[in-house]
Amino acid sequence: MDAGWARLAARHGERLRCRRGCADCCVDGITVFSVEAERIRREFPEVVEEEDPAPPGRCAFLAPDGSCRVYPARPYVCRTQGLPLRWIEEDLDLQLVEMRDVCPLNEDGPPLEELPAEDCWEIGPVEERLRELEDRFTGGRPRRIGLRELFARRG
Numbered sequence: 001m002d003a004g005w006a007r008l009a010a011r012h013g014e015r016l017r018c019r020r021g022c023a024d025c026c027v028d029g030i031t032v033f034s035v036e037a038e039r040i041r042r043e044f045p046e047v048v049e050e051e052d053p054a055p056p057g058r059c060a061f062l063a064p065d066g067s068c069r070v071y072p073a074r075p076y077v078c079r080t081q082g083l084p085l086r087w088i089e090e091d092l093d094l095q096l097v098e099m100r101d102v103c104p105l106n107e108d109g110p111p112l113e114e115l116p117a118e119d120c121w122e123i124g125p126v127e128e129r130l131r132e133l134e135d136r137f138t139g140g141r142p143r144r145i146g147l148r149e150l151f152a153r154r155g
């Protein structure tokens, strides 16, 4: 995941406005697989056991300065933010169509529709691998957990 992100970040360096403190995508209500939650618990026990979650309306792990308190262990969904994304959907006629999107802050630059497919983050393959990990971790009983639920003190 990190290697793929770094490759795309190098391709899109000028359009990416993502930086510490830019937290528009750190919204409340994000859920993650239990295997992702476990990584946060293991790597940041002091955060989940001793600190307070951010007030409702923002991600519970957002610090007052707009940084992420669990950044090295942040879940998959946080790692795709900011990149040009592409995925395949079925339209109303059951035809497969390609969809693309990017954060509005990162719109400047070559039009999304003109980017080669390999210059976009493909939604799907990593999700499948993550789901396999979750199945192994839970014995085939996948579970989603709200990030706010990880805090001992829920605010």
Ligand code: SF4
Pocket: 025, 026, 027, 030, 059, 060, 061, 062, 063, 067, 068, 069, 070, 071, 074, 075, 078, 147
């Ligand atoms: S876990 Fe970190 S990067 Fe992800 S939404 Fe929360 S504060 Fe933002």
